[in-house]
Amino acid sequence: MPRRTLDNPIVLAVLGLLLERSSHPHQMLAELRKRSDNHAAAITRGTLYNTVAALTEAGWIAAQGRERSGNRPERTVYALTRAGRDELVRRLDAQIRTPQREFSQFLGAVTYLGALGPDGAEEALLERARRLQERTAADEERLAGALAAGVPRLHVIEAEYALSLARAETAWIDAVIDDIRTGALAWPADAVTPPAPPAPPSELFAPSDRKESST
Numbered sequence: 001m002p003r004r005t006l007d008n009p010i011v012l013a014v015l016g017l018l019l020e021r022s023s024h025p026h027q028m029l030a031e032l033r034k035r036s037d038n039h040a041a042a043i044t045r046g047t048l049y050n051t052v053a054a055l056t057e058a059g060w061i062a063a064q065g066r067e068r069s070g071n072r073p074e075r076t077v078y079a080l081t082r083a084g085r086d087e088l089v090r091r092l093d094a095q096i097r098t099p100q101r102e103f104s105q106f107l108g109a110v111t112y113l114g115a116l117g118p119d120g121a122e123e124a125l126l127e128r129a130r131r132l133q134e135r136t137a138a139d140e141e142r143l144a145g146a147l148a149a150g151v152p153r154l155h156v157i158e159a160e161y162a163l164s165l166a167r168a169e170t171a172w173i174d175a176v177i178d179d180i181r182t183g184a185l186a187w188p189a190d191a192v193t194p195p196a197p198p199a200p201p202s203e204l205f206a207p208s209d210r211k212e213s214s215t
Helices: 003-007 010-020 026-033 039-043 045-058 084-096 107-112 113-149 154-180 207-213
Strands: 059-066 075-079
Touching: 003 010, 003 045, 010 026, 010 045, 010 075, 010 084, 026 045, 026 075, 045 059, 045 075, 045 084, 075 084, 075 154, 107 113, 113 154
Parallel strands: none
Antiparallel strands: 059 075
């Protein structure tokens, strides 16, 4: 099994599910899709089964038995091993400690916001802000309902984090819209495409340049 299968973000989700309880792949897929919009689009049945096979080969999960529900075929139930729990803790610790520059489609589009022109940019940002506000309101209602039903805050902490990100994005969009309207964010008359961003300091000199400068 290729090592890259174990580097798939789904690995962390599967290990986390099995930390909660033993499960079969069909159950895992349904639970992942129920819990996260991110996984719903990215994960397929084939991807999950490949991940389960890789985790089994690595010794991080193990077949615990088989179960049958009604007339459905028997399904293999998997459980987290001690090595799998250790790997889950290691990955969680590393990912929480280390901030990553994560690319998003919105960030990629904002890079070329100038191509829309002031009016087009304002219109598109207004529409995004409206949709974000609608989604945020619905998510806030779901989170409040879960907490009111007695779900521990720790069990829905990721929903709280997602709401914080959505609110911050909405506030930034509102500020940019205001800047477009007041002219604080202006479009040069000859603007066609935005200039390339400056290189980070570590990339200003190629390795050969640094070598030459040190001699």
